[in-house]
Amino acid sequence: MNGIGLWLIKSQAVGTAVATVTLTGAFSSDYNNYKIVWEGGKSSASAPTMQFQFGGITTTNYFTTRVEQTAGTATVLGAQNSSLVAWILGYAGNQQFRFDLDLSNPNTTNLGTVGKTLYTSLDNLLAYGGTSSHWLEIVTPTTTTSFTLTPGSGTFTGGTIRVYGYRN
Amino acid sequence: MTAEEYMTLYPQDAVFIQVDDTERLMTDEEYEVFVSQGVINSNGTAT
Numbered sequence: 001m002n003g004i005g006l007w008l009i010k011s012q013a014v015g016t017a018v019a020t021v022t023l024t025g026a027f028s029s030d031y032n033n034y035k036i037v038w039e040g041g042k043s044s045a046s047a048p049t050m051q052f053q054f055g056g057i058t059t060t061n062y063f064t065t066r067v068e069q070t071a072g073t074a075t076v077l078g079a080q081n082s083s084l085v086a087w088i089l090g091y092a093g094n095q096q097f098r099f100d101l102d103l104s105n106p107n108t109t110n111l112g113t114v115g116k117t118l119y120t121s122l123d124n125l126l127a128y129g130g131t132s133s134h135w136l137e138i139v140t141p142t143t144t145t146s147f148t149l150t151p152g153s154g155t156f157t158g159g160t161i162r163v164y165g166y167r168n
Numbered sequence: 169m170t171a172e173e174y175m176t177l178y179p180q181d182a183v184f185i186q187v188d189d190t191e192r193l194m195t196d197e198e199y200e201v202f203v204s205q206g207v208i209n210s211n212g213t214a215t
Contacts, residue, residue: 019202021186152209155183
């Protein structure tokens with residue numbers, strides 16, 4: 001057991017036509033770093049944003065930078081989102097998507113709560129992907145144990161969300 | 169997209185809020201926010 005570096009904390013199947021999905025009991029003082037993977041899902045709309053919000057942190061303190069490219073094009077897109085109520089992980093495909101988010105210090109959110117996402121999506125037969133960096137601007141440490149994922153428009157269906165803790 | 173079109177695509181009795189293994193329908197207030205935000209984001213004016 002001492003050799004296990006990644007521990008599955010929670011696995012949650014996502015239903016059909018879900019406007020938001022919340023996982024409770026995801027974060028604790030057991031780990032400083034987490035991985036959250038959602039694979040096999042799809043969006044109802046074409047390429048809505050995938051938005052991530054910590055439980056109880058609903059203020060405009062979420063910042064994201066993002067780089068993205070579509071297969072078959074040479075153009076690399078850059079974007080940033082400042083002072084929002086959620087991190088923008090990337091864009092979710094209406095045929096399939098995979099989001100892989102690593103977080104540091106989510107249980108006690110403060111200036112040290114940061115994350116990065118690697119995502120790939122297939123949307124109307126277009127494949128695209130990107131990487132995002134995230135920062136939570138909370139000065140006073142606040143404990144949170146859950147998170148919510150929301151599409152910018154429409155709903156999500158299917159796939160499984162898994163939360164892992166990296167051993168300290 | 170108009171709010172009416174959005175509501176036709178996503179009627180209140182066909183979209184769900186999921187918390188862990190539990191799914192439920194939205195309250196009227198939640199649905200109003202869902203529609204307004206969805207319309208804004210569908211039309212490309214927000215995230």
